[in-house]
Amino acid sequence: MTETYFRRGFGLKSAIEGQLTADYHSAVVDALRSHGHVLTAGPLTFRLAQEFGFCYGVDRAVDYAYETRHKFPERRIFLAGEIIHNPHVNQKLEAMGIGFLDRDAGGDFDFSAIGATDVVIMPAFGVTVRDFARLKEIGCVRVDTTCGSVLNVWKRVENYAKDGFTAVIHGKHYHEETKATASQVERYPGGRYLVVRDMAEARPVLDFIEGRGDAAVLRERFAHASSAEFDCATDLVRAGIANQTTMLSGESLAIAAEFRRSFALRYGEDKVDDHFRTFDTICSATQERQDAVVKLLDERVDLMLVVGGYNSSNTCHLAALAKSKGVRTFHIEDARCVTTTDGTLCHQPVGQKAEVIEPAGWLAGRSIIGITAGASTPNNKVGETIARVCEVAGVLPALERAVEPR
Numbered sequence: 071m072t073e074t075y076f077r078r079g080f081g082l083k084s085a086i087e088g089q090l091t092a093d094y095h096s097a098v099v100d101a102l103r104s105h106g107h108v109l110t111a112g113p114l115t116f117r118l119a120q121e122f123g124f125c126y127g128v129d130r131a132v133d134y135a136y137e138t139r140h141k142f143p144e145r146r147i148f149l150a151g152e153i154i155h156n157p158h159v160n161q162k163l164e165a166m167g168i169g170f171l172d173r174d175a176g177g178d179f180d181f182s183a184i185g186a187t188d189v190v191i192m193p194a195f196g197v198t199v200r201d202f203a204r205l206k207e208i209g210c211v212r213v214d215t216t217c218g219s220v221l222n223v224w225k226r227v228e229n230y231a232k233d234g235f236t237a238v239i240h241g242k243h244y245h246e247e248t249k250a251t252a253s254q255v256e257r258y259p260g261g262r263y264l265v266v267r268d269m270a271e272a273r274p275v276l277d278f279i280e281g282r283g284d285a286a287v288l289r290e291r292f293a294h295a296s297s298a299e300f301d302c303a304t305d306l307v308r309a310g311i312a313n314q315t316t317m318l319s320g321e322s323l324a325i326a327a328e329f330r331r332s333f334a335l336r337y338g339e340d341k342v343d344d345h346f347r348t349f350d351t352i353c354s355a356t357q358e359r360q361d362a363v364v365k366l367l368d369e370r371v372d373l374m375l376v377v378g379g380y381n382s383s384n385t386c387h388l389a390a391l392a393k394s395k396g397v398r399t400f401h402i403e404d405a406r407c408v409t410t411t412d413g414t415l416c417h418q419p420v421g422q423k424a425e426v427i428e429p430a431g432w433l434a435g436r437s438i439i440g441i442t443a444g445a446s447t448p449n450n451k452v453g454e455t456i457a458r459v460c461e462v463a464g465v466l467p468a469l470e471r472a473v474e475p476r
Contacts, residue, residue, distance in 0.1 A: 096453030125355030127217030219353030241314025378444030385444025
């Protein structure tokens with residue numbers, strides 16, 4: 071029987087290495103690493119976070135996508151959504167002839183054009199149980215790049231469902247990963263989930279657990295972010311906490327602590343374990359990148375540039391974390407945001423969904439620039455950003471000299 075499901079790649083790393091290097095390598099980033107993550111160009115000093123950019127899960131997903139193209143040069147290949155939340159990586163894959171499948175009005179992927187001879191790549195976020203089953207039924211080749219950290223969350227919420235605990239997921243209900251995680255819960259009879267985005271959304275749920283609040287109001291508020299049959303009266307008696315792997319770790323832990331406190335108030339400290347469970351399911355790469363930003367900002371930094379897709383959850387959280395430390399922070403998608411003609415800067419302010427233009431002069435008087443990048447940002451986009459900043463400051467030749475091999 072011909073194998074149609076692949077999760078461990080194709081052993082073609084050496085065959086695609088050259089293309090990956092050409093697409094994503096950065097001499098500037100190499101120089102920063104070789105100089106202890108600090109590089110000086112004229113009056114500017116760049117400090118790069120110790121952990122930044124592509125994580126293992128993203129690296130693996132991108133590798134598998136490139137290997138898939140190499141393995142099946144003549145077949146039609148499609149991605150179920152974006153491989154990761156970075157426009158440049160997705161554009162590279164599109165240029166390789168990999169198509170992107172859209173969702174229909176009901177939120178499911180449109181697989182109507184997929185046949186048994188086609189190849190479908192499942193992204194690092196994973197896909198829902200329903201979409202996985204539909205692809206299996208079609209009989210096409212399935213390449214599964216779901217991140218191991220995401221799989222760990224799935225196992226956790228599956229255990230909650232088996233044991234009769236509602237999975238309270240700290241995440242964004244519309245995010246691909248959270249949708250896939252929630253679907254794992256509903257594989258089990260009576261499995262229930264509720265998604266809370268932040269502490270503010272968690273608060274009315276906590277109030278209800280403690281005996282306050284109206285079930286009908288709460289049900290309406292979370293109609294878009296809970297199981298179809300969710301019943302506050304019965305489904306908030308026992309709960310287990312999980313999270314979208316890219317959320318702020320501190321907030322996830324704080325939400326878990328508040329849920330524990332509420333259950334203790336309602337049922338007594340000696341009964342907490344009968345009603346509440348929690349496990350830290352923030353992925354290690356997300357934690358390391360957040361910790362690296364905190365450590366970087368322990369030293370003097372005049373402004374912080376966070377490079378990555380505007381729809382990247384972990385990148386947005388890095389920007390929010392930097393801003394929370396009182397440092398002037400700009401979340402930019404890539405080097406194009408740094409305009410050399412008029413010195414302006416395009417960026418997406420923390421908590422907003424639209425790009426704005428920072429007037430010329432944003433760099434004036436600031437000599438130490440902190441840099442980090444989301445887990446879906448390739449090195450070349452970091453290097454290009456640094457080069458563009460140096461061009462605006464008129465010190466690009468100094469950067470080029472600093473990067474030259476010695």
